[in-house]
Amino acid sequence: MKQSGSTFSSIGFILATAGSAVGLGNVIRFPFVMGESGGGAFFAIYLLTILFIGASVMLTEMVIGYAGKAGAPSSMETLAMAGKQKWKMMGWVMSGSSNIIFSYYVILLAWIVGYIWLSLTGGLAHDTKEATVIFENIQTDMFSTFLFAGIILAGTFAIVARGITEGIEKLNLVLMPAILLIFLGMLIYAVTLDGFSEALAFMFHIDWSAVSTKVIISAVGMSFFTLSLGSAIVLAYSASLPKGTNLVKSIAYVVLLDTSIAIVSGLMIFSFVFTYGGSPSAGFGLVFITLGTMFANLGTLGHFFAVVFFMALLFAGITSAVSMIEPMLKSIHIRFTISRYKAGVYLAVPTALLSSIVILSLGGYFGAVNLMDKLDYLLSNVLLPLGGLTTTVFVGWFMDKHVVESTINGKLGVFFDLWYIMVKYIAPVLLFIVMLSLLGLI
Numbered sequence: 001m002k003q004s005g006s007t008f009s010s011i012g013f014i015l016a017t018a019g020s021a022v023g024l025g026n027v028i029r030f031p032f033v034m035g036e037s038g039g040g041a042f043f044a045i046y047l048l049t050i051l052f053i054g055a056s057v058m059l060t061e062m063v064i065g066y067a068g069k070a071g072a073p074s075s076m077e078t079l080a081m082a083g084k085q086k087w088k089m090m091g092w093v094m095s096g097s098s099n100i101i102f103s104y105y106v107i108l109l110a111w112i113v114g115y116i117w118l119s120l121t122g123g124l125a126h127d128t129k130e131a132t133v134i135f136e137n138i139q140t141d142m143f144s145t146f147l148f149a150g151i152i153l154a155g156t157f158a159i160v161a162r163g164i165t166e167g168i169e170k171l172n173l174v175l176m177p178a179i180l181l182i183f184l185g186m187l188i189y190a191v192t193l194d195g196f197s198e199a200l201a202f203m204f205h206i207d208w209s210a211v212s213t214k215v216i217i218s219a220v221g222m223s224f225f226t227l228s229l230g231s232a233i234v235l236a237y238s239a240s241l242p243k244g245t246n247l248v249k250s251i252a253y254v255v256l257l258d259t260s261i262a263i264v265s266g267l268m269i270f271s272f273v274f275t276y277g278g279s280p281s282a283g284f285g286l287v288f289i290t291l292g293t294m295f296a297n298l299g300t301l302g303h304f305f306a307v308v309f310f311m312a313l314l315f316a317g318i319t320s321a322v323s324m325i326e327p328m329l330k331s332i333h334i335r336f337t338i339s340r341y342k343a344g345v346y347l348a349v350p351t352a353l354l355s356s357i358v359i360l361s362l363g364g365y366f367g368a369v370n371l372m373d374k375l376d377y378l379l380s381n382v383l384l385p386l387g388g389l390t391t392t393v394f395v396g397w398f399m400d401k402h403v404v405e406s407t408i409n410g411k412l413g414v415f416f417d418l419w420y421i422m423v424k425y426i427a428p429v430l431l432f433i434v435m436l437s438l439l440g441l442i
C-alpha cells in the first residue's frame with residue numbers, strides 16, 4: 001500500500017520535529033536536573049552534548065528515514081547492506097519505545113490538566129507543605145487521571161491517524177507559535193524580576209570543578225530525551241519529507257528552538273525561585289510544587305500566569321505526545337497495508353492498557369511499585385541510548401556510504417567527513433559507555 005498521510009512542508013517538518021523535541025523535558029526535567037547538578041557546569045556540558053552528539057545522532061535518524069521513505073523497520077530493512085532481518089527487528093524495538101514513553105507521558109499531561117483546573121478555580125496551595133499534599137493527591141486520584149489521560153490519548157491518536165498533513169502538521173502549525181509566544185511573554189516577565197540576574201548567574205556561570213562523570217552522563221541522557229532521539233521519531237517524520245529538503249538546515253532550526261525553550265524555561269523558573277525563595281534543587285516537584293505555590297502567592301495575576309504557564313506546558317506536551325505515536329503507527333500502516341485509522345486503533349489498545357497499568361501502580365494497586373519511574377528508567381537509561389547506538393552503527397557501518405552522502409546532498413560540505421567519523425567511531429563508543437554507566441555497570 002502506498003503510504004497515505006502525505007508529506008510535510010519544510011516549515012511543517014521543522015515545527016513538528018521541534019514540537020516533538022520541545023516538551024515536558026524542557027520545562028520540567030531540564031530545570032530540575034540542572035538544579036540538582038549545580039547549574040552552569042551542567043548547562044555547558046549539555047550544550048556541548050546537544051551540538052556534537054545530539055545533532056549528529058539526529059542526522060543519522062533523518063538519513064535513514066529520508067532515504068528509506070518508511071517507518072524504522074522497513075527503512076532499515078531496505079537500506080541495510082547486511083543483516084536485514086536483525087535491523088528490521090531493531091526498527092520495531094525503537095518504534096515501540098516511543099509508545100512506552102507515551103504510556104506514561106500521557107499521565108503527566110493528565111496531571112497538567114489537573115493543574116490548569118486548580119489554577120482556574122483558585123485551588124493552588126499557598127505553602128509548599130499543602131502544595132506537596134495536593135501534588136500527591138493529583139497523582140493518586142484515579143478518576144481524574146483516567147479521565148484526562150483517556151481524553152488526551154483518544155485525541156492524540158485521532159490527530160496522528162488523520163495523517164501527516166491534515167493531522168500532525170496542522171496541529172504543530174497552530175500550537176508551536178502559541179508555545180513560542182507564551183514563552184517569550186514569560187521571559188519578558190522574568191527579566192523584570194529581582195531574581196533574574198541570580199538566575200542568569202546560576203545558569204551561565206560555569207564552575208568547571210563541578211563537572212564530574214555523573215554530570216556528563218546525565219547531560220548526554222538529557223540531550224537524547226530533549227531531542228526525542230533513539231525512538232525512531234525523527235526517523236519516522238523524515239520519511240514524510242518532500243524531495244530536496246535540506247536536512248542539515250532543519251536540524252539547526254530544531255536544535256535552536258529546543259535549546260531556546262530550555263533556556264527560557266530555566267531562566268523563568270530560576271528567576272521565580274530566586275525572587276520568591278525556594279530551592280533550585282527541589283527535584284521533580286520544582287514545577288508543580290515550588291512554582292505552583294509561587295503562582296498562588298501572587299494573587300489573581302499569579303493564577304492568570306499559572307493558567308497560561310500550564311497551558312503552554314500542555315501544548316508542548318501534546319506536540320511531543322503526538323510524535324510518539326507516529327513511528328509505530330506508520331510502521332504498522334505500511335507493514336500490514338492497513339489504513340492509518342485501523343493502525344491507530346490497533347496501536348491505541350495496547351498503549352491504553354499499558355498506560356492504565358501505570359496509572360493503577362501510581363494509585364498503589366501494585367504495592368509500592370511505581371511503574372512510571374521504572375519505565376522512565378528503562379527508557380532514559382536503556383532504550384533511548386540503545387536507539388542512538390543502533391542508528392549510528394547502522395549509518396556508519398551498514399549503510400552504503402554513497403547513499404548516506406547523496407541523502408545529505410552535500411549540505412554538510414567539508415564537515416561531512418568529521419560527522420561520518422563521529423557517527424562511525426566516536427558516537428557508538430561514547431553511547432556504549434554512557435549506557436553502561438547509566439545502568440551502573442561501570
Ligand code: PHE
Binds near residue numbers: 022227
Ligand atoms: N523530547 C520530549 C520532551 O522533551 C520527550 C520525548 C522523549 C519525546 C523521547 C519523544 C521521545 O519532553
